[in-house]
Amino acid sequence: MTLLDFARGPAMQIAIIIFVVGILWRLVGVWALRQKKDLSEARSRGAWIGGIKGLFAHGWPYKPFVSKVGTQYIVGYVIHLGLFIVLFFGTPHMLFFADIVGFTWWTLPGSVITFIAVITTAALFFALAKRLVNPVQRLISNFDDYATWFVTTLPFVTGLATNANLWPDYEFGLAIHLLSVWLLLIYFPFGKLMHSFWFVVSRYTTGSRFARRGGMA
Amino acid sequence: MSDTTTEMALDLEAKRLSVVDPGTRVDVQGEMGDEERVEKAMTNFAKDFGRVAATYMEACIHCGACAHACPFYEASGNPRHTPIWKIEPFKQAYKREAGPLAFFYKTFNLKKNVTLDELKEWQELLYDTCTMCGRCTLICPMSIDIATLVGMARHGMFHAGLVPHELYTVTEKAKREGSPLGATPQVFEDRIEWMGDEHEVEMHVDEDQADVLVLMSSIEIQKYPESMAATAKILNHMGKTWTFRTDGYEATNFGMLSGNTAWQKEMSMKVISAAEKIGAKLVILPECGHAYQALRWQGANMYGKPLPFKVQHISEFLSDAVDAGALKLKTVNTTVAFHDPCQVSRRGGATSAPRKVLDALGVKLIESKSGGSMNTCCGGGGGVITIHRADTLRYKVMGAKFRQLGETGAEMMVTSCSNCRQNFDDSGEKLNWDKTMNSLLELVADNLVEEAEK
Numbered sequence: 001m002t003l004l005d006f007a008r009g010p011a012m013q014i015a016i017i018i019f020v021v022g023i024l025w026r027l028v029g030v031w032a033l034r035q036k037k038d039l040s041e042a043r044s045r046g047a048w049i050g051g052i053k054g055l056f057a058h059g060w061p062y063k064p065f066v067s068k069v070g071t072q073y074i075v076g077y078v079i080h081l082g083l084f085i086v087l088f089f090g091t092p093h094m095l096f097f098a099d100i101v102g103f104t105w106w107t108l109p110g111s112v113i114t115f116i117a118v119i120t121t122a123a124l125f126f127a128l129a130k131r132l133v134n135p136v137q138r139l140i141s142n143f144d145d146y147a148t149w150f151v152t153t154l155p156f157v158t159g160l161a162t163n164a165n166l167w168p169d170y171e172f173g174l175a176i177h178l179l180s181v182w183l184l185l186i187y188f189p190f191g192k193l194m195h196s197f198w199f200v201v202s203r204y205t206t207g208s209r210f211a212r213r214g215g216m217a
Numbered sequence: 218m219s220d221t222t223t224e225m226a227l228d229l230e231a232k233r234l235s236v237v238d239p240g241t242r243v244d245v246q247g248e249m250g251d252e253e254r255v256e257k258a259m260t261n262f263a264k265d266f267g268r269v270a271a272t273y274m275e276a277c278i279h280c281g282a283c284a285h286a287c288p289f290y291e292a293s294g295n296p297r298h299t300p301i302w303k304i305e306p307f308k309q310a311y312k313r314e315a316g317p318l319a320f321f322y323k324t325f326n327l328k329k330n331v332t333l334d335e336l337k338e339w340q341e342l343l344y345d346t347c348t349m350c351g352r353c354t355l356i357c358p359m360s361i362d363i364a365t366l367v368g369m370a371r372h373g374m375f376h377a378g379l380v381p382h383e384l385y386t387v388t389e390k391a392k393r394e395g396s397p398l399g400a401t402p403q404v405f406e407d408r409i410e411w412m413g414d415e416h417e418v419e420m421h422v423d424e425d426q427a428d429v430l431v432l433m434s435s436i437e438i439q440k441y442p443e444s445m446a447a448t449a450k451i452l453n454h455m456g457k458t459w460t461f462r463t464d465g466y467e468a469t470n471f472g473m474l475s476g477n478t479a480w481q482k483e484m485s486m487k488v489i490s491a492a493e494k495i496g497a498k499l500v501i502l503p504e505c506g507h508a509y510q511a512l513r514w515q516g517a518n519m520y521g522k523p524l525p526f527k528v529q530h531i532s533e534f535l536s537d538a539v540d541a542g543a544l545k546l547k548t549v550n551t552t553v554a555f556h557d558p559c560q561v562s563r564r565g566g567a568t569s570a571p572r573k574v575l576d577a578l579g580v581k582l583i584e585s586k587s588g589g590s591m592n593t594c595c596g597g598g599g600g601v602i603t604i605h606r607a608d609t610l611r612y613k614v615m616g617a618k619f620r621q622l623g624e625t626g627a628e629m630m631v632t633s634c635s636n637c638r639q640n641f642d643d644s645g646e647k648l649n650w651d652k653t654m655n656s657l658l659e660l661v662a663d664n665l666v667e668e669a670e671k
Contacts, residue, residue, distance in 0.1 A: 029317020030275055035268040039517035041524070043566050058360045061282075064587035065356045068285040073358070076280075136281035139296040140305075143327075145279050190318065198276035199359050205272055206360040213514060214566025216590035217354050217362070 004171045007178035015182035022189025027197060043214035054207015054217060055200060072130075075123050082120025083152075086113055086159070114163060121156045124149065144191040151187045154180040227387075227399055233597075233643035234398065234436065236383055239605035244340060246378035246385055251333045258336055258377035259314065262307055265369035266315040273366060274311050276359040277301055283363060286356035288594050289346040292613035300353040300363045303342040306331045307370035336379055343370055344381045345607035350559035350594035364564070367599075371476030380475050383603040388471035391435075392480050395487070397471050398435035402463035405433070408442050409461055416446035419453055424460035430497040430526075431461055432468035432488055432512075434505040436635040444503060444635065447662030448531065454665050455543045459501075465491025468508035473515065474600040485511060485519040492526050499527045501534050504658055506560035506598055506634040513565065530561050531658050532633045536570035539577040545666035548579035554627035555582060556618070556641075556654065557592040558634030571633050571657050578664060583625040593618060597640030615644035622652070633657040 001009070061069050087093055089106075090113040098104045108116075128149050131137045158177040167173030187193065210217035226237040249257070283300040284290040290298040301308075313319060313328040322328040349364040357363070374380060380388070387397035394401050400408075406422060413420035421427065429452065437444040445461075452459045465488040472480030492500050502508050513528045529537070538544045553575055562568040568590045575582050587593055596614030601607050622630060630652045632638055641654035 026275070026317045030268060030271045033266065033268045033271050033315075036518065039520070039523050040514050041517070041527070054360055058358055062355055062591060064591055065282075065286060069282045069356060072280065072282060076358070134281065135296040136284045136290075136299050137279065140279045140281055140299055140302050142279070190321075192278050195276060195278050195359065198272065201272050202276035203360040205269055206354060206362050209269075209362070210564075210566070213564070216563050216568070217351075217360060 002171065003175040004178075007175040007182070011179060011182050015185040019185040019188055023194070023197065026189050026194055030201075038209075038212070042212045044211065047208040047212040050211020051204040051208030053211070054203045057207070057217075058203050075127055075130075078123040079120055079127065079152075082116050082123065086117050086120065086156075089113065090117075110163070114160065117156055117160055117163075121153065121160065124153045124156065128153075147187060148191050148193055151180075151184045152193070155184055227390075231643070232440075232646055233639050234387065234603050236386065236605075239383070242382045242606070244379070244382050245337075246380060249378060254377045254379070255331060255333050255336065258306075258373040258379070259310055259331065260373075261376040262310045262370065262373040263314060265372060266311050269362075270366060270369060271311065271316065273359075273361045273363075274304075274308050275316070276361055277308075278359065280358060282356050282358060283353035283361075286352040288348075288350070288352070288596055288614045288617065289610060292596075292617060293346075293610055297342060298346050300347070300367075301361070303339070303347055304363065304366045304370050306335050306339050307366060307373070310373075336374065336377060339370075340374065340379050340381060341606075343367055343374055344384060344599075345601060345604050346610065348559070348594050348596060348598035348601050350598060351564045352559070352591070352594060355563075355591060368473070368476075371474075372478060373476070375476030381600075381604045381606070383605060384471070384475050384600045387603055388475040388477070388480065391467070391469070391471045391484065392477075396435040396438070396467050397469060398439045400433075400435040400438040400467070402466075405438055405461070405466055406463055408438055409445055412442050412446040413449070416443075416450065418446050418449045420445075420449050421460040423463055424458075425495060427458045427460040427495050428498050429457050429459035430465070430488070430492045430495060430500045431459055431503075432500060432508070433461070433466055433503050434468045434508055434635055436469070436505070436639055437503055438466075440639060441635050441656065443659055444656065447656070447659045448501070448503070450662045450665065451535070451538075451544070451658075454545075454667075455538060460495060462491040462495065464494075465489075468503050468505050468512070470508065470511035471600070473511050474507060481511070481515070482519040485516050488512065489516065489520055489524065497526050499529060499534075502528065502530050504531055504558075504633045504635045504638070504656055506558035506565075506636060509558075509565050509567075510560045530565065530567055530570070530633070532561065532570040532574060533567050535658070535661055536567075536573040539573055544577065544661070546577055546579075546661065547664040547666055549660070549664055551580050551629045552625075552627040553580045553582050553629045553631050554585055554622045554625040555588070555657075556585075556595065556622065556630065556632040556634075556637060557589060558632060558637050559592065559594050559598065561633065562592060563590045571631075574657060574661060575631070578660065580629070583627045585621050585625050587621070593621060595637045595640045595644075597644075598634075598636055602636065602640050602643070611640070612644055612647055615640065616648060619644075619648065619650050619652075629655060631655045631657050631660060 089108045091107040094107045158180045162173040162177045206217045228235040228237045313322045351364040353363045391397035470484045472484045509530045517524045596611045
């Protein structure tokens with residue numbers, strides 16, 4: 001079995017199992033915790049509408065905060081959108097998924113994907129630099145923050161290297177790239193990558209709690 | 218370690234809630250071994266690890282944005298004042314003891330046990346530099362309600378005997394005497410009588426039956442007693458059947474602020490029982506922010522079932538009265554900047570109420586930058602104003618607030634929280650502010666059109 005066979009076979013299976021089971025474990029672990037009912041008289045009905053609004057309201061900072069954290073949000077969007085576009089609209093990625101789902105879809109030209117991947121990687125390094133330099137972020141950061149950065153950045157770096165044929169052997173490079181993605185999947189349930197799910201739960205929770213009061217969140 | 222002096226003399230002449238000898242500090246309470254203290258903190262932290270708290274602690278991505286919405290961080294520039302960092306031991310305890318991955322964290326010691334030294338270090342962060350104003354939630358991309366988590370973390374701190382000296386002292390006094398500032402039932406009654414005479418207004422005390430029960434905060438009873446006369450004047454003007462009750466009058470809830478849920482419940486139950494006894498349909502809360510949180514939003518949860526009466530902040534009551542045409546007001550020709558009490562507006566949902574009242578008074582309201590529900594806290598709430606070692610930073614926070622209000626160019630400053638007001642009075646004296654903070658309630662009472670004038 002070559003390294004690529006391993007990456008395409010058992011490594012992928014193990015990674016996906018850990019990814020799925022881990023995510024479910026973590027979500028259910030929190031949802032299973034008790035929560036007392038709020039008995040106060042609600043100011044307005046339809047708190048869930050506030051919850052839905054909350055999902056979108058925090059997608060961009062409120063006006064007084066734009067000058068303070070606007071750049072940080074933009075970097076965040078570049079990373080998230082970059083990741084999404086490269087993952088789903090890069091031709092090799094689409095073909096990989098097509099094998100599993102059985103249908104294909106439109107993709108972007110390779111040069112565009114490479115450009116987006118470079119921009120995203122640059123944004124990731126910018127975010128890391130800020131974490132290391134900014135006194136607030138440096139203080140509150142822990143192992144998870146750096147590990148998350150590492151497992152997110154690695155697939156971009158290995159993917160770009162594979163795309164540019166920088167490896168001594170293409171198949172070896174491809175295997176490394178795949179393994180780096182599996183590493184991301186394996187780490188996913190254990191750290192803050194879980195914010196992919198928590199952002200919905202947390203924003204909804206606060207949005208609905210404060211809509212019930214008529215307050216702002 | 219020694220027992221806290223509970224007989225700490227209060228300085229009632231000071232502009233803010235204060236003690237005579239602030240130099241003597243005992244920031245550790247009770248006789249307990251170090252391990253027992255940590256154990257108590259952990260046990261009481263754990264009681265709060267419900268679904269909502271867990272969601273918030275799981276959701277943090279350590280982006281640090283919250284720092285930029287915090288008046289304390291903005292004033293100090295100290296990264297330790299980053300809101301999410303203030304609950305670090307609470308978060309650490311959750312991840313190690315209760316989260317879905319607690320098994321891994323504990324087995325491999327990936328999250329260390331919280332130590333007594335850490336808890337002691339965090340006392341300043343949890344009490345001195347957080348008013349639980351909740352502005353950080355607005356800026357958080359995950360919308361984490363850090364203020365609620367701080368309130369929860371204080372529970373563990375209280376039971377571990379790690380409450381700042383003055384805050385513990387006033388809390389213990391409130392538990393023992395029914396008021397944190399020495400406003401005992403007798404003092405309350407005397408001051409009502411005094412205000413009734415002074416302002417020639419009919420007072421109602423200890424009526425057996427009344428539609429409205431009026432609460433007061435001891436800050437008002439002791440420092441702004443005109444509030445009592447103003448409330449009475451307005452309720453009489455509206456022809457309401459109302460009363461003060463000497464067995465349930467104290468609106469402040471230092472049990473909640475310091476972190477003792479049992480005491481919080483006891484304090485809330487006093488007023489709930491008094492309201493039930495007289496068959497009140499409405500309980501009016503005074504101009505006090507945290508009192509609104511304690512009774513309006515947490516009262517029923519303390520009671521264990523929905524409250525059998527309506528609860529309103531005085532500004533809401535006045536706003537409804539304006540809507541109903543029950544208040545005849547003179548026009549006040551001035552410009553006003555309004556300081557929103559965080560617990561009433563952003564966290565309470567009554568932001569529009571004072572605006573409606575000001576509109577009825579005919580004043581021109583000039584909103585400050587980041588006003589209304591996005592208001593910047595004055596830095597005195599959550600018990601912070603009681604803590605002397607927090608003074609320097611509190612004055613810095615207020616400096617920013619003064620600048621913000623000053624930029625409006627308004628002639629008159631108004632708020633509807635007596636705790637904010639005493640912070641403005643104290644800081645104003647310290648920083649030579651050229652303005653005075655006024656009470657919305659008193660502004661209304663002073664501009665009522667009396668029968669004879671109609």
